[in-house]
Structures are given as C-alpha cells and as structure tokens.
Amino acid sequence: MKVIKKEDLKGFIDGLIEKGEREVVGVKSKDSKYVFDTLEDAEELELDYDVTILPPKKYFMPQRETLVEYKTKKGIDMEAVNEVIPRIIIGVHPYDLEAIKQMDKVFADSPEDYNYSEKRSKSILIGVNMQKTSEWSFAGSMGNATIDDGYDLMLTDLGDKYAVEIGSSKGRELLDEGSLKIRDAEPEEIEEVENIEEDIKNKFEKELDFSPEKLPWLLAQKYGDEDFWEENAEDCYSCGTCNIVCPTCYCFDVQDFNDISLEEGERMRQWDGCMLEAFAEVAGGENFREERAERYRHRYMRKGRYLYNRFGDIACVGCGRCSSQCVPDIADPTDIFNKLWRDKDE
Amino acid sequence: MKPEEKPKVAFFDFAGCEGDQLQIANLEEKILDLLNIVEVVSFREVMTEHSDDYDVAFIEGSITDTHNEERLKEIRENADVLVAIGACATIGGINSIRNVQDFEKVQDRVYGDERDHYEAWEKAKPAKAVVDVDYEVHGCPIDRDEFLHVVQSLVMGREPHIPDHPVCVECKLNENVCAFERDEFCVGPVTRAGCDSCCVNEGTICWGCRGMIDNPNEDAHEEVLEEYGLTAEEVMNKFDLYFAWQKEVRKDE
Numbered sequence: 154m155k156v157i158k159k160e161d162l163k164g165f166i167d168g169l170i171e172k173g174e175r176e177v178v179g180v181k182s183k184d185s186k187y188v189f190d191t192l193e194d195a196e197e198l199e200l201d202y203d204v205t206i207l208p209p210k211k212y213f214m215p216q217r218e219t220l221v222e223y224k225t226k227k228g229i230d231m232e233a234v235n236e237v238i239p240r241i242i243i244g245v246h247p248y249d250l251e252a253i254k255q256m257d258k259v260f261a262d263s264p265e266d267y268n269y270s271e272k273r274s275k276s277i278l279i280g281v282n283m284q285k286t287s288e289w290s291f292a293g294s295m296g297n298a299t300i301d302d303g304y305d306l307m308l309t310d311l312g313d314k315y316a317v318e319i320g321s322s323k324g325r326e327l328l329d330e331g332s333l334k335i336r337d338a339e340p341e342e343i344e345e346v347e348n349i350e351e352d353i354k355n356k357f358e359k360e361l362d363f364s365p366e367k368l369p370w371l372l373a374q375k376y377g378d379e380d381f382w383e384e385n386a387e388d389c390y391s392c393g394t395c396n397i398v399c400p401t402c403y404c405f406d407v408q409d410f411n412d413i414s415l416e417e418g419e420r421m422r423q424w425d426g427c428m429l430e431a432f433a434e435v436a437g438g439e440n441f442r443e444e445r446a447e448r449y450r451h452r453y454m455r456k457g458r459y460l461y462n463r464f465g466d467i468a469c470v471g472c473g474r475c476s477s478q479c480v481p482d483i484a485d486p487t488d489i490f491n492k493l494w495r496d497k498d499e
Numbered sequence: 500m501k502p503e504e505k506p507k508v509a510f511f512d513f514a515g516c517e518g519d520q521l522q523i524a525n526l527e528e529k530i531l532d533l534l535n536i537v538e539v540v541s542f543r544e545v546m547t548e549h550s551d552d553y554d555v556a557f558i559e560g561s562i563t564d565t566h567n568e569e570r571l572k573e574i575r576e577n578a579d580v581l582v583a584i585g586a587c588a589t590i591g592g593i594n595s596i597r598n599v600q601d602f603e604k605v606q607d608r609v610y611g612d613e614r615d616h617y618e619a620w621e622k623a624k625p626a627k628a629v630v631d632v633d634y635e636v637h638g639c640p641i642d643r644d645e646f647l648h649v650v651q652s653l654v655m656g657r658e659p660h661i662p663d664h665p666v667c668v669e670c671k672l673n674e675n676v677c678a679f680e681r682d683e684f685c686v687g688p689v690t691r692a693g694c695d696s697c698c699v700n701e702g703t704i705c706w707g708c709r710g711m712i713d714n715p716n717e718d719a720h721e722e723v724l725e726e727y728g729l730t731a732e733e734v735m736n737k738f739d740l741y742f743a744w745q746k747e748v749r750k751d752e
Contacts, residue, residue, distance in 0.1 A: 184676045206674045216672040388719035390688040392667035408660050413532040413647045415655065424672060429664040430714055445716070478671070480679050480688055481723050 154338035154346065155317040161334045162308075162315055166195035168331050169241060175277070178212065179243035180205060189242065200244050200310065204287040204472055208249050208400030209242055210256055213272045214424075220268060220407065221420035234419075235268045239275040241327070247300035248292040248470040250280050252400030254303045255466045259403050262464075277323055280304035282349060286356050289473030291487050294361035297470045299350045309346045316346045357471075359487045363494050365467045368457035375493045376454065379446070385489060386449035388481040389428070395452060395475035395484040396426025401460070401468040404432070427451050453489055506654060509541035509553035511574055513567050514594050514623065515560030518640040519585035520544045526643055533647065536654050555580045555653065558632075561587040561594040561623040568629050575630040580653060583626040584646065586639035590710035591744030593639070594623035598743040599735075625744060634659060637691060639708035639741070645693060662692040663713050666705045669696040678704045684724055686737055689715035707741040717746070 157165075170177045170192060179198045181190045187202040189209050207216075224230040245253070253273075260269035282299065283292075292298050300307075305324030309316040316338055319325050328335060338346075363371075375381065396402045406425040411418035425432060428448050433441040442448045460468035469486050476485035510520055524545050526533060540550040556578035562568055575581055586592035597605045602621045606614040626632050634653060636646050645661075652659035662668070666687035670677070673696050678685040685704035687696070691712045698705055711717065717738070724734045738746060 183674070184681065186676045186680070188674050206676065207671070388716065388722070390665055390667070390716050390719060391714070392665040392688050394667050394671050397668060397671040410648065410660075411651050411655065413529060413536070413651050415536060415651060426668070429668065430712075431663055478677060478680075480667075480677070481719055 154343055155319065155328070155335045156311070156314050156338045156342055157317055157333065157335045158314050163195040163198075165331050165333050166192070166198070166243065170195070175239040175241050177241050177243070178209075189244075192243070198243060200281050200308070201284040202244070203283075203285040204246070204290065204474060204477070206474075206478070207398060208252060208472070208474070209245055209278075210253065210400055210403075212240055212242060212276060213253075213256065213269050214260075214403065214405070217421060217423045218268060219419045219421055222417070223409075223420070224417045226416045235271055237271045237275050241277045241279065243279045243281075245278050245280045245304065246283055246292075246472075247280065248290075248295070248297040248472045249400050250278065250300050250303035251297045252470045252472075253278070255401050255460075255464065255468060255470075256403060258464050258466070277305045277327055278303070279324075280307040280320075282307070282309045282346075283353055283356075284310055286353075286358070287473045287477060288358050289477035289485070290471060291357050291359035291361060291473060292471035293354045293357040294359075294487070295365050295467065295469060295471035298354045298357070309349055311342060311345055316342055318346075359473065359476075359485070361471075361487055362491045365457075365469070367494075368467055368490065369461045371490070371493055371497060372454055372458040374498060375496075376450070378496075381493070381496075382450040383444075383446040385483060385492075386446040388483050389445050389449050390481065391428050391430050391445055391448060392480075393426030393429045394478050394480070396428050397424055398474040398478050400470060400472060400474070401456070402426065427455065449483075453486070456486065457490065505536060505538045506554040506580075507540045507550070507552060508537045508555040508557065509539075509550070509578075510543065510557045510559065511541075511570075512543065513558065513560030513571070513588070513626075514563040515585060515587040515592065517544060517559060519559045519588075519636075519638075520557075522640045522643050523646060526647070529643070529647060533650065537650065551577060553578060555582065557582050557584050558588045558626045559585050561591050561625060562620075562629050563594060563623045564619050566618075571626060571629050580633045581626070581630065582634040582636065582649065582653070583632045584636040585641050586637065586708050586710065586741060587623075588626045589635045589637050590741060591623050591625045591628075592708075592741065595741075595743040596739055598622040598747065599739050622747075623744065628744070628748075635661070637661070637709035638694060642694060642697075664692055665712060665715075666690045666692045666694065666696050666699070666709075668692050669694070670699050670705075672696075673700055675699045679727065684727060684729060684737065686720070686742075688723075689717050689720050707738075711742055711745050711749075717742075717749075 177192045179192045180187050180202045181197050187205045219234045222232050260266040304320040307318040404425045405422045407422045409420050456469040540553050556574045583589045610617050636649050649659045669692045683704050686707040687705035689711050690707040691709040721734050
C-alpha cells in the first residue's frame with residue numbers, strides 16, 4: 154500500500170488531463186446527483202459521492218454506438234467501426250468494479266465482443282472506497298461493500314491523504330508516469346484502511362435478510378407464484394429505467410439507419426431492456442413476455458438466477474440504482490427478495 | 500407507386516399551426532437530399548404550384564368539422580400512402596384539450612358572437628379516427644430526422660423504427676436527473692419515446708407531445724402523481740394537454 158497527499162493527487166490528475174494522452178473521466182456533480190463525466194480540472198472530482206445516475210459501463214458499452222458503416226452505391230461496402238478512446242476512469246465504487254468484472258466475462262464469452270473488449274483494455278480504472286452510501290444501496294449484503302481486485306488503483310480517503318492500493322501493472326505504470334510524491338504506507342495507515350473497510354460493511358440502510366448465494370434456489374422455487382409477481386408488477390410502467398441504470402444489464406438492440414441519400418447508412422446498437430414491451434417480441438408479432446408481470450419477474454430471475462447459472466455470478470451488486478430511480482417505487486430488490494424469503498417453502 | 504420513379508408527395512394541413520411543415524421547410528441542405536428521392540407536387544408553405552396527382556399524402560392538423568372529414572377522405576382516396584405528421588394529426592394534439600371542456604364555453608371563447616357561423620365538432624380528432632393512416636410521425640413539432648427516417652423507410656418499403664416505450668428510456672440514456680427527483684412532475688413514463696428526451700435534456704419536463712405509448716400504465720401514473728402531492732385536477736391537466744383524445748378512446752375500449 155502507498156500513500157499520497159490529496160494535493161499531490163490533484164496535481165497528478167491535472168498533469169494527466171494536461172498531457173491529453175488519455176481522456177480523464179471522474180465523478181462530477183449534476184444538479185443534486187452525480188455522473189461519470191470528462192474532467193477538465195481535478196477540482197471537479199467528487200470522490201465522496203454516494204452513487205452515480207448511470208454506471209461506468211457506458212465507457213465500454215456506450216448507450217448508442219455505431220457498429221458498422223455501409224455504402225450501397227456500388228454494391229454493398231461495409232466497414233466495422235469501433236471508436237476506442239483510451240481513458241482513465243477515477244472514482245469507481247467497489248460494487249461497480251464487481252459489475253465490470255461480470256461484464257468482462259459476458260463480453261469475453263464466445264463470440265468475443267471487440268467493441269467492448271478493446272474499449273475495456275484501453276481503460277485504467279481507479280477505484281475509491283465508499284465514504285457515503287446511497288439510502289437505497291445494499292452493497293454490503295451482496296458482498297460488494299469492498300473489493301480486492303478488478304481495479305488498477307484503489308483509493309481510500311484518510312483525511313488529508315489517500316491510501317493507494319496497486320491492483321495491476323497498468324496501475325503501477327500509471328503511478329510511474331508523473332514525478333509523483335508517493336511513499337509506502339505506514340502500519341497505522343494500513344490498519345486505518347482496514348478499519349474503514351470493516352466499518353463500511355455496516356453502513357447500508359437496506360439489507361438482504363439472507364445470503365445472496367441462496368437466491369438461485371429461492372427464485373427457482375418462486376418462479377410459478379404468479380399472484381406474487383402480478384401483485385408486485387401492478388404499478389410497473391415498463392419504462393426500462395431499472396434496466397438502463399443497472400451496472401450488470403447488457404442487452405442491446407441493433408438497427409440499421411439509412412441516410413436520406415439512400416446511398417449510405419449506419420448499423421447502430423443501443424441499450425435495450427427486458428422490461429420494455431417490445432423486448433421479447435419477434436418477427437410475426439409474437440411476444441414471449443407480453444404481460445407486465447412476466448417481464449417484471451424476468452428481471453429478478455436474471456439478476457438472481459439465470460446469470461448465476463450461466464456465469465457463476467449473482468448479477469445484482471447492490472448499488473440500489475434501480476430502486477432509487479424507479480418512479481412508482483416497485484424495483485427494490487431487497488423488498489422483493491426478502492418478501493420471497495419470508496414466504497419460502499421449507 | 501411505379502418502381503424506379505420518384506414518388507409524388509403532397510402536404511395538406513387541417514386544424515393546426517403548420518409548425519410541422521415548417522420543420523420540413525427548415526430541413527436546410529437536407530431538403531435537397533429529400534428532393535432526390537421524392538417529387539413534391541403540393542406544399543402550400545413553400546410553393547405555389549398544386550397537383551392532385553400524388554402517391555403519398557402528408558397530413559398535418561386535427562380533424563375538427565365535417566368539411567375537414569370530407570376533404571381528408573378525398574385525399575385518402577387519391578393517395579397510395581397516407582402519413583400523419585405532428586401531434587394534432589396523430590393524437591388530436593393540443594386541439595383535443597377542448598374534448599374535455601364544455602363545448603359552448605369553448606365556442607364562446609374562440610368565436611364569441613360569431614359562433615353560429617362556424618360549424619365545428621365538439622371533439623377534435625386525429626387523422627386515424629377518420630381514415631386509415633399508414634405511417635405516423637409523432638411530436639409537437641415533429642423531429643426533422645425522424646421525418647426523414649420515415650420518408651426513406653417508405654420509399655424503400657421498410658417499416659420505420661418508431662419506439663413504443665416511454666421517454667424514461669431516452670431520459671436515462673441521456674443521464675438526466677429525473678424530473679421527480681427535482682420536485683417536478685412529468686408524463687414521460689407513459690409517453691412514447693423517439694424525441695431523445697429533448698425537453699428534459701434542457702432541464703424542463705415531458706409534456707407528452709408524442710402521445711401515450713400503445714400500452715401505457717396510466718392508472719399507476721395517475722396514482723403516483725397524486726402520491727407526489729398533485730391534486731386530482733392537476734393530474735388531469737397533465738394528462739389532458741395532449742392525451743385527451745387517446746384517453747377517451749382507451750376508456751371506450
């Protein structure tokens with residue numbers, strides 16, 4: 154573990170911005186909320202934030218992205234497009250680092266998604282331990298209040314200085330880039346970080362009443378409880394907000410958009426969501442999840458069971474974005490999972 | 500339409516402000532691209548010529564009296580393809596606010612002593628309430644790029660990509676702070692996306708100009724608005740600005 158003074162870290166970040174070799178991105182305030190956005194000055198960084206509106210996955214899988222450009226004047230001329238901007242992303246919380254680890258698995262799965270993986274490999278992730286928690290977060294219950302890997306560097310606020318954990322050679326090389334005043338952490342500082350990481354685990358207002366490892370079993374049992382899903386989905390707008398703000402949702406839609414010249418166009422992908430009515434509609438108009446309750450149930454099944462069966466991860470990291478941004482307040486995973494747990498068959 | 504021939508298109512306006520045709524007139528350099536794929540034979544706002552020989556009719560404005568109805572039916576017979584453009588033509592638009600008001604008062608307010616000279620329906624209707632409509636370009640006003648997308652789709656014989664999900668999708672993609680978290684209230688959760696949440700991006704709210712999605716959860720949204728402290732009347736006002744005609748049709752279904 155290393156230690157750096159806050160003012161020195163600021164100077165280091167300003168140096169990176171000035172150098173311009175990579176885009177420097179960090180957590181900034183937006184009205185009363187926070188977002189990941191390009192930094193023009195290290196002063197803009199808000200490392201004591203609670204949660205951002207969108208997770209940082211938008212840098213590896215942008216909300217809208219051109220995959221192919223085509224021309225149709227002389228036959229069909231197609232070219233794959235992948236706009237890769239090398240980035241340093243500063244201020245990623247442990248639950249979002251866990252989500253990125255899961256996304257890495259998803260997009261590395263055959264066939265590898267190069268539009269994701271090339272952006273991901275050109276990024277440096279600087280994590281930060283949480284100082285504030287969102288009132289909707291239950292990252293502690295999901296085991297994601299802290300994290301041991303998935304970052305290149307990890308910061309912990311120690312008053313006028315930061316403890317810096319090095320997570321990869323990419324992280325170490327970044328520290329070597331500037332003439333940075335950094336020193337080894339002293340034993341007391343290491344203990345302080347350990348205490349902070351222990352304390353964070355108990356700072357969450359929302360909790361799961363049982364171990365998340367039991368979710369696949371519980372959800373398998375409750376799949377057929379149609380009254381439960383219908384009752385809870387009654388006020389669902391099918392607006393997809395819970396999907397779009399989720400750090401582990403990765404579904405997308407692909408559409409071709411022709412230019413009005415009719416001689417060229419773009420194949421675009423855009424984030425999609427299983428809560429949207431058209432999501433499971435196929436050619437011919439058949440819809441595999443026509444009812445609100447079916448779509449509502451599907452999201453919980455994905456998060457707690459289906460993705461576990463495929464990749465071995467519980468795909469809810471406990472960030473609380475879905476519940477905090479759901480206008481009718483029906484998307485809180487702790488509420489649904491705890492209700493199911495209380496009502497389980499022994 | 501014969502293949503290899505540019506389709507002839509004509510624009511017609513009914514009760515409305517012609518703001519949608521203005522959007523098209525304002526296409527600037529793209530209007531030249533548009534003219535490469537269609538031949539405009541009638542467009543009152545930009546040309547004096549007129550012809551009744553057209554393949555595609557663009558309809559702006561809502562249908563508010565029998566004269567409108569007859570004229571629209573005639574256009575429908577002339578055209579192979581009929582496209583409604585703008586909220587007045589697609590969902591009745593602002594004109595349909597009168598659908599939920601006392602009609603005599605409405606007439607008094609608009610025409611005063613002269614009201615007997617104007618034969619008007621009690622309720623404003625969108626084009627599809629009177630004739631079959633093949634395509635719709637939503638919005639108040641329409642989005643120029645979406646208009647071009649619909650035109651090129653119909654020229655190529657493809658189904659245009661018009662979203663049937665709420666504005667919340669685009670609002671979140673644009674990482675806006677939700678109006679409800681700013682102590683404001685909007686109808687985005689029941690309104691059809693496709694506008695790129697342009698109003699909320701600029702810091703205001705969604706008023707619903709693209710109309711409700713095909714299957715909105717309006718009951719839930721009315722409840723939510725009341726829970727957030729709006730009176731029943733304020734909630735209704737939110738819904739009646741653009742949705743008056745749609746709400747009535749849904750009620751009758």
